[in-house]
Amino acid sequence: MGRSPCCEKAHTNKGAWTKEEDERLVAYINAHGEGGWRSLPKAAGLQRCGKSCRLRWINYLRPDLKRGNFTDEEDDLIINLHHLLGNKWSLIAGKLPGRTDNEIKNYWNTHIKRKLLARGVDPKTHRQLAVAAAHQASSSHGNEQQTVVRSSCSPEGSGGAAHSSDDDDSAAVPHGSIDLNLSLNQPSQQPSSPPPSSPSPIS
């Protein structure tokens, strides 16, 4: 509320980025590296909010972005990770090299949700919808078996939706011990392709 806006609202562009704005942003970051988002727009000569610049860079302009269709492998990985982590899109994105949290979030909301529903799986709880409904109807006890449906691969074994509003937390995964060895081709974060949260591609 009393929070100051991230930048002066006046004289800042909003909406879609123009090619010229993109070029300015990329040029500036190539020259100075990431960071200092608040002062970046002014320094780069952009009429944009710093947050907007950061978002544009991270979600669209970064050179290591993959973009394009998600593979079935990525699909499954996202489903599994979501099962473990809930809506922690940034964490999920960290396991998918070249993907951004925003992209994954969108993909989840458009494709995967639908896919799971088609399978009769509740995308929130990863349980069979029938069971979920029963759970809702008779929410007296929370000890029905964890009918957790996982897609083809199921590396984790320990069940329990990480985020579970209507879930009994007793069986929830202890976040601290989640084994996040799930990943596509990065056994453990190879330096060759830094995770999205890496400090800066240039320095």
Added chain:
DNA sequence: AATGGCACCAACCGCCGAGCC
């Protein structure tokens, strides 16, 4: 051929936590 509805992607908003002064 035109209109309406649906799906998808990009971007914005507000909140929270970490770090610094």
Added chain:
DNA sequence: CGGCTCGGCGGTTGGTGCCAT
């Protein structure tokens, strides 16, 4: 130790394009 600033995250909205009727 407390307050302030900045960066980051998740949720939500708006705009555009495609498909069906």
